[in-house]
Amino acid sequence: MKSTAYVQVMDRPQIDTIQKHVETAIDELIGALPDPERLSAVEGHQVIARYAAVLEGNFIYWMTAALLSVKSEEARDKIVENLREEVRDCHPSMLRRFVIAARAVPTDTDALSIYPEISNVRLFLGRLQAVPILVTMAFFEGYIQRFMGYLASLAQRQGSSEMEYTDVHGVCDVTHTQELFNALNVEMTLDPPAPSMNIYEGVDLLSTLLSRIVEPALSREAL
Numbered sequence: 001m002k003s004t005a006y007v008q009v010m011d012r013p014q015i016d017t018i019q020k021h022v023e024t025a026i027d028e029l030i031g032a033l034p035d036p037e038r039l040s041a042v043e044g045h046q047v048i049a050r051y052a053a054v055l056e057g058n059f060i061y062w063m064t065a066a067l068l069s070v071k072s073e074e075a076r077d078k079i080v081e082n083l084r085e086e087v088r089d090c091h092p093s094m095l096r097r098f099v100i101a102a103r104a105v106p107t108d109t110d111a112l113s114i115y116p117e118i119s120n121v122r123l124f125l126g127r128l129q130a131v132p133i134l135v136t137m138a139f140f141e142g143y144i145q146r147f148m149g150y151l152a153s154l155a156q157r158q159g160s161s162e163m164e165y166t167d168v169h170g171v172c173d174v175t176h177t178q179e180l181f182n183a184l185n186v187e188m189t190l191d192p193p194a195p196s197m198n199i200y201e202g203v204d205l206l207s208t209l210l211s212r213i214v215e216p217a218l219s220r221e222a223l
């Protein structure tokens with residue numbers, strides 16, 4: 001593939017604006033999480049199980065959609081690095097050990113409770129549009145990292161001490177985040193999105209899905 005080392009990248013302010021938008025969306029979701037102390041054991045169980053139903057079989061698949069959609073070496077290298085770690089360290093098994101220890105293995109009810117929202121995200125990713133997908137996956141990674149402390153506290157309340165999954169994914173890697181947005185910058189230069197394209201469509205769809213994970217607990221809090 002042609003090297004993109006000499007591609008004249010776009011002005012950083014546009015990327016900074018996107019990064020700010022993504023960070024704000026993550027802040028809003030994290031800020032809306034129900035207080036773990038007010039959740040019943042059943043509600044805590046539901047949140048862990050729904051999270052697993054969203055992540056376990058989908059993260060690698062969705063990152064693969066990002067890989068299939070991008071055109072730049074920078075973006076490709078960054079995504080391959082992520083996929084290699086996911087597969088080599090077998091993150092789906094790590095998550096499965098986490099939910100088993102928390103006695104929160106997803107059931108068919110958990111899977112059905114997120115079905116419409118997860119279908120919307122899948123259909124969006126299937127369009128293989130590089131820029132909105134990269135923005136979405138940057139948002140997803142950032143959210144997961146911020147959500148780990150909350151998830152770990154719910155598992156502890158379920159009596160679990162198996163925290164490898166939340167420990168591994170809760171590390172704030174500023175360099176990694178920056179590299180991801182640098183890759184987005186190159187991708188936007190190589191294949192600029194049409195002005196009419198909503199580059200946050202996937203962020204919005206994924207936000208709706210992630211909100212669904214904690215929805216039963218939130219509805220009760222509103223009472």
Ligand SMILES: [Fe+2]
Pocket residue numbers: 086091169
């Ligand atoms: Fe992972």
